[in-house]
Amino acid sequence: MNLQRVSKITGADQTANGLVEVELENGAKLESKTVILSTGARWREMNVPGEAEYRTRGVAYCPHCDGPLFKGKRVAVIGGGNSGVEAAIDLAGIVEHVTLVEFDTKLRADQVLQNKLNSLPNTTVIMNALSTEVLGDGSQVTGLKYKDRATDEEHVVELAGIFVQIGLLPNTDFLKDSEVELTNRGEIIVNDRNETNVKGVFAAGDCTTVPYKQIIIATGEGAKASLSAFDYIIRSGQ
Structure with a gap:
């Protein structure tokens, strides 16, 4: 696969021929009437020993x-x-027991969700805890090691699976020095027509400010971006 990385995007109103210019890291340049950014997002990782080793194995x-x-x-x-x-x-409706581990001294979820969690008989909440290592037997996960941030004491929870839910990171690092406007979390800011602040540049999916990061929503946003790009071409007379 011939993978090319983008280094710069120039809007249609900034080029002599009225086309969006995409510059690649290898120095090549591409020109187009429109560009749709749909680079997605990735799960934020704990970055602790054992996490990568046991990914998909617990x-x-x-x-x-x-x-x-x-x-x-x-x-x-x-x-x-x-x-x-x-x-x-x-997960509490599927598994034997769920242990929720939170770094802060309190949960940040909506109160209605906290009330529901606290009502379940097979859940435990550990707060003010820093996850330090994923433990395993070489083939699958066997536990999680964490440190109590108040006492510095280390503890181990024996378990078979660890679900990391600490957010998503949009794949927009290549845009940080570009004209495309991003939020402080790196999401591409779009309007209801999937337009960015750069003329001729649209964006769709999990890399944007559109809420609810789900496949079905991202595919719908892709369709919207395509239709908006088509409408832009028709209206601009290109």
């Missing part, structure tokens, strides 16, 4: 996708925001 990032694989087993959820608490609630 370390997971999608509770809806992989939750049923842990039916009747003990698992942990890392993260106390809405996504983490929702994951813990969903």
